[in-house]
Each structure stands twice: as structure tokens, then as C-alpha cells.
């Protein structure tokens with residue numbers, strides 16, 4: 141099921157709404173080759189620069205074939221071969237990736253749905269212990285030129301409540317990502333079962 145209000149405006153306009161380099165810096169990617177997963181790649185706004193900065197593998201999914209096509213073209217233009225693109229409904233089918241295998245999972249501009257826990261659970265499943273889930277979304281405290289209806293935009297407290305009982309630990313990493321976004325990171329904790 142495609143998440144409501146997850147359609148995209150024109151590509152260069154969308155990209156102009158973020159400090160992309162600042163957001164990637166906030167992710168603090170591991171120096172060693174890492175497995176990074178992005179759910180809902182859109183145009184590859186973050187996928188492509190991430191792949192440029194990572195010596196590891198990026199796995200990304202989108203429910204829209206047209207988005208996969210554009211993101212793949214952008215990756216090709218950048219000469220990248222370390223991204224695996226998959227057309228997939230992650231809400232219905234999950235990622236299909238191995239449990240405890242990812243260093244980073246990104247849920248960027250996608251968590252404005254009632255069923256947040258489905259994505260959070262999948263992220264928790266595929267992350268390695270110590271791996272991090274990074275979430276960004278539109279701010280609610282200021283007017284923004286785009287973004288889903290304000291009352292559907294997730295807040296930290298809703299994300300923490302939706303991840304209750306999962307192996308995801310909030311350690312205070314939350315930040316305003318100027319101009320229009322905010323982000324938080326959750327760390328996969330060891331439950332003794334891995």
C-alpha cells in the first residue's frame with residue numbers, strides 16, 4: 141500500500157528543500173564498509189550521495205517504478221554501482237533482507253502513517269546490534285513549503301510509543317535539520333537473542 145501523501149513534486153524543487161550534505165553528516169556513517177538501507181528512495185536524493193560517500197552497499201526500495209527508474213538513472217550518471225534498487229511494497233512485504241545485517245536504516249519522509257510500527261519493526265529486525273535507524277520528517281513548529289498534513293507528521297513521542305518493546309533504543313540523538321526537517325536516531329540494542 142502506498143503511503144498517503146507520499147507523492148513527490150518536481151525533482152530539483154524537492155532536492156532544494158533539504159541541506160542534503162548536513163543531513164548526511166548527521167548520519168555519521170561508519171568509516172568501514174557499511175550496509176545501508178533506505179526505505180522509499182524517491183528520486184535518490186539521499187541514496188545517491190550516501191552511495192558516493194560509502195564504500196559499502198546501499199539497498200533501497202520504492203513502491204513506485206517511476207521513482208526507482210529516476211533514482212537508478214541518477215546513480216548511473218554519478219557512476220555508482222554500489223546500490224541495489226528494488227521495486228517493492230515494504231509496508232506489505234517488508235524488505236526481504238537478512239535479519240541483523242544492516243548498519244544503518246533510513247526512514248526519510250515516510251513515517252507519516254498510522255502503521256508506523258510496521259516500518260519500525262522491520263528496521264529493528266534487519267539492523268545489527270549497534271546499528272542505527274535514522275528518521276527524518278517535516279517540522280511542525282514552522283510553516284513549510286511542502287510536506288504532508290501537519291497533524292499526520294510524526295513527533296518524537298509518537299515514534300517512541302510506536303517502537304515500544306522493539307529492540308530500538310533512543311539515546312538522545314535528535315536534531316532540527318534546517319531548514320524544514322528534524323531527525324532522530326535509534327540504536328539497535330542487544331536483546332541476547334542475536
Ligand SMILES: C[S@@+](CC[C@H](N)C(=O)[O-])C[C@H]1O[C@@H](n2cnc3c(N)ncnc32)[C@H](O)[C@@H]1O
Pocket residue numbers: 141142143145146147148179180181182183184185186201202203204207228229230231232247248249250
Ligand atoms: C515523500 S517520498 C521520500 C523519498 C526519500 N526518502 C526522500 O526523503 O527524498 C516517499 C517515498 O516513499 C515511497 N513509498 C510510499 N509507500 C511505500 C511503500 N509501501 N513501500 C515502499 N515505498 C513506498 C513513495 O513512492 C515515495 O517515493
